[in-house]
Amino acid sequence: xxxxxxxxxxxxxxxxxxxxxxxxxxxxxxxxxxxxxxxxxxxxxxxxxxxxxxxxxxxxxxxxxxxxxxxxxxxxxxxxxxxxxxxxxxxxxxxxxxxxxxxxxxxxxxxxxxxxxxxxxxxxxxxxxxxxxxxxxxxxxxxxxxxxxxxxxxxxxxxxxxxxxxxxxxxxxxxxxxxxxxxxxxxxxxxxxxxxxxxxxxxxxxxxxxxxxxxxxxxxxxxxxxxxxxxxxxxxxxxxxxxxxxxxxxxxxxxxxxxxxxxxxxxxxxxxxxxxxxxxxxxxxxxxxxxxxxxxxxxxxxxxxxxxxxxxxxxxxxxxxxxxxxxxxxxxxxxxxxxxxxxxxxxxxxxxxxxxxxxxxxxxxxxxxxxxxxxxxxxxxxxxxxxxxxxxxxxxxxxxxxxxxxxxxxxxxxxxxxxxxxxx
Amino acid sequence: xxxxxxxxxxxxxxxxxxxxxxxxxxxxxxxxxxxxxxxxxxxxxxxxxxxxxxxxxxxxxxxxxxxxxxxxxxxxxxxxxxxxxxxxxxxxxxxxxxxxxxxxxxxxxxxxxxxxxxxxxxxxxxxxxxxxxxxxxxxxxxxxxxxxxxxxxxxxxxxxxxxxxxxxxxxxxxxxxxxxxxxxxxxxxxxxxxxxxxxxxxxxxxxxxxxxxxxxxxxxxxxxxxxxxxxxxxxxxxxxxxxxxxxxxxxxxxxxxxxxxxxxxxxxxxxxxxxxxxxxxxxxxxxxxxxxxxxxxxxxxxxxxxxxxxxxxxxxxxxxxxxxxxxxxxxxxxxxxxxxxxxxxxxxxxxxxxxxxxxxxxxxxxxxxxxxxxxxxxxxxxxxxxxxxxxxxxxxxxxxxxxxxxxxxx
Numbered sequence: 001x002x003x004x005x006x007x008x009x010x011x012x013x014x015x016x017x018x019x020x021x022x023x024x025x026x027x028x029x030x031x032x033x034x035x036x037x038x039x040x041x042x043x044x045x046x047x048x049x050x051x052x053x054x055x056x057x058x059x060x061x062x063x064x065x066x067x068x069x070x071x072x073x074x075x076x077x078x079x080x081x082x083x084x085x086x087x088x089x090x091x092x093x094x095x096x097x098x099x100x101x102x103x104x105x106x107x108x109x110x111x112x113x114x115x116x117x118x119x120x121x122x123x124x125x126x127x128x129x130x131x132x133x134x135x136x137x138x139x140x141x142x143x144x145x146x147x148x149x150x151x152x153x154x155x156x157x158x159x160x161x162x163x164x165x166x167x168x169x170x171x172x173x174x175x176x177x178x179x180x181x182x183x184x185x186x187x188x189x190x191x192x193x194x195x196x197x198x199x200x201x202x203x204x205x206x207x208x209x210x211x212x213x214x215x216x217x218x219x220x221x222x223x224x225x226x227x228x229x230x231x232x233x234x235x236x237x238x239x240x241x242x243x244x245x246x247x248x249x250x251x252x253x254x255x256x257x258x259x260x261x262x263x264x265x266x267x268x269x270x271x272x273x274x275x276x277x278x279x280x281x282x283x284x285x286x287x288x289x290x291x292x293x294x295x296x297x298x299x300x301x302x303x304x305x306x307x308x309x310x311x312x313x314x315x316x317x318x319x320x321x322x323x324x325x326x327x328x329x330x331x332x333x334x335x336x337x338x339x340x341x342x343x344x345x346x347x348x349x350x351x352x353x354x355x356x357x358x359x360x361x362x363x364x365x366x367x368x369x370x371x372x373x374x375x376x377x378x379x380x381x382x383x384x385x386x387x388x389x390x391x392x393x394x395x396x397x398x399x400x401x402x403x404x405x406x407x408x409x410x411x412x413x414x415x416x417x418x419x420x421x422x423x424x
Numbered sequence: 425x426x427x428x429x430x431x432x433x434x435x436x437x438x439x440x441x442x443x444x445x446x447x448x449x450x451x452x453x454x455x456x457x458x459x460x461x462x463x464x465x466x467x468x469x470x471x472x473x474x475x476x477x478x479x480x481x482x483x484x485x486x487x488x489x490x491x492x493x494x495x496x497x498x499x500x501x502x503x504x505x506x507x508x509x510x511x512x513x514x515x516x517x518x519x520x521x522x523x524x525x526x527x528x529x530x531x532x533x534x535x536x537x538x539x540x541x542x543x544x545x546x547x548x549x550x551x552x553x554x555x556x557x558x559x560x561x562x563x564x565x566x567x568x569x570x571x572x573x574x575x576x577x578x579x580x581x582x583x584x585x586x587x588x589x590x591x592x593x594x595x596x597x598x599x600x601x602x603x604x605x606x607x608x609x610x611x612x613x614x615x616x617x618x619x620x621x622x623x624x625x626x627x628x629x630x631x632x633x634x635x636x637x638x639x640x641x642x643x644x645x646x647x648x649x650x651x652x653x654x655x656x657x658x659x660x661x662x663x664x665x666x667x668x669x670x671x672x673x674x675x676x677x678x679x680x681x682x683x684x685x686x687x688x689x690x691x692x693x694x695x696x697x698x699x700x701x702x703x704x705x706x707x708x709x710x711x712x713x714x715x716x717x718x719x720x721x722x723x724x725x726x727x728x729x730x731x732x733x734x735x736x737x738x739x740x741x742x743x744x745x746x747x748x749x750x751x752x753x754x755x756x757x758x759x760x761x762x763x764x765x766x767x768x769x770x771x772x773x774x775x776x777x778x779x780x781x782x783x784x785x786x787x788x789x790x791x792x793x794x795x796x797x798x799x800x801x802x803x804x805x806x807x808x809x810x811x812x813x814x815x816x817x818x819x820x821x822x823x824x825x826x827x828x829x830x831x832x833x834x
Contacts, residue, residue, distance in 0.1 A: 235517070
């Protein structure tokens, strides 16, 4: 795995999650001067980049001074966006100096492949797709898939900031999951710009597990386990969507019954405080099957999944903890409470589509799924599964929106509890 | 003497008796399905194609069809080679499955057709090129590729359903799965035939009041209840005219392609086509087709069950590639026979149309127009008719109109 330390562009996070309510309330207005300053700096960076590109093309290495100027610009942009999107609290200053709670470490200039320098503008296009769903102000891709004119909806970054704003104003804290999601998006954005501005020839990695340094290890009731196999069969990749048709048909039929079961589960859980064992098992199997099919369709997994959603039957698996007591108030108003999670899940779905689209070409040409794409897709699937689990009353735990490492719940997998599982 | 005794004792075994009884039943059923409304005494006169078609048209249509026939043969050979190789090596793809035996069997079945689809792309492209060159098709290459890819999706759905049934039943009934599967497949085919009018895309109701009135009058004279009349929008893809009768009972439907109603055919000619399709409904040809399918499926599935035993039987996914190959081979072997049945039914529908319209001149003119507009050879070689001919040739259909006229004169 490409560890974070090996990357030429590294995001460091030392934010303590505390927020000043007043600062959060007026965050957009407070950020305006920094955005204007960033815009002016951006004009200068545009011309400097052209010089930097010519120098890198001619000598195979960016100029030291130009590289320093552009590195500082990208670092400053990271600070400003971290401030704007509530990933950090203090004012970002105007110089882009190191030491900000969400900071960027950029290696000194190194040799770059001239071919990739020459065609940088073309090569960056696939990364632009990922950037669009992670961090653009509006999610153009999602609008296009729905065949509507114009754009609507929000990227993951935008949604995380909006929900973080409400929580920040109310509680004076940024939830860790939302903060890490913002940091993940900002990390990718920084890598994207560093690549485009010829600071590095390392392609941006969408891997959430290495994007923001040490990740929390969580024991969520619903967690996703992934394997190490990135090999993909070209034949099944080419026909992936068609091969999934029987599964999609079966998933639809099962989904109708699951929906009915969820309604019954709601009533029983509201009355008893815990869901019935049989319904819990049935819905857990449905969620697991949904994840298996999703993993197959989005190329997160390679083999053709089974039709039963059995535990351990697929390399990308959903671990579901034993049923637990749930707060009746949260059960009663579950649909309302789940709305923010649903919106984030929709944005994650866009990420999964993009991963599948790019992964399809990558797997077809190389016979392998890029690790970064696979892990980004697994993160999206995990969040969608947790949202559905929350909606179907399989768990009362709210979906965790940021990347994390997962330890399987002891109740469901006592033997594996000692060894943390790599999970998105 | 002992040999005669041995034969007699062999014949007296229950299994042999059962096979003989089944064969007798098969023959009786086939005989019932073969019945026709065309009087046995009708003899088609021999007619020269040059009397009805210009020499240039005959040359053009012959050359047009020859290309498609040869291309079809090559595609067929490719299909067989690809499936034969797949039958040998397809098992290796089992590693791409995390599903159980049924799911893995479904995957192998779908991948078999996927490989065939890939191998046949050049032939498909060649056919589109040829049809576009002759102005028969308007379809773009990308449009064709997307359509063909999506069509493969529906094939996958059917294949996986069929294999789920076969492998599921084989897990329970072992060697005798086919005895349950064949009737089940026939039941599904019946269901599909019933709902098929609703699955045909881009159709709308026939609004022309004259045609609707004609159809109602023809229904009365051919003894058919009121049918749904639909027009299918195909002019974006092809100039060739066509019509079909589909469904049965409450869903019986006649579908006319909009290329038939674009002004190239006179009212009398369209009426003949309508009468022909209503004739199919009058003879319950859709149900008869399901009957023939049953007569094919019962021995075919039994044979597949027998021949896949060396791969562990149909309960094992390893048997699926071989089963696919066998099914396709059996289907190909049965094709001339099915074509014969189809021509037989089409001839009966033609006869019903002549009886209902009493307009042999319109029948002749319609057949000429159909051949001309779709550039089809009115008198193709025998082998081509055997392999591809689902309808009597244009010359045979014209000859039938003369035979009917002759019979009426008497």
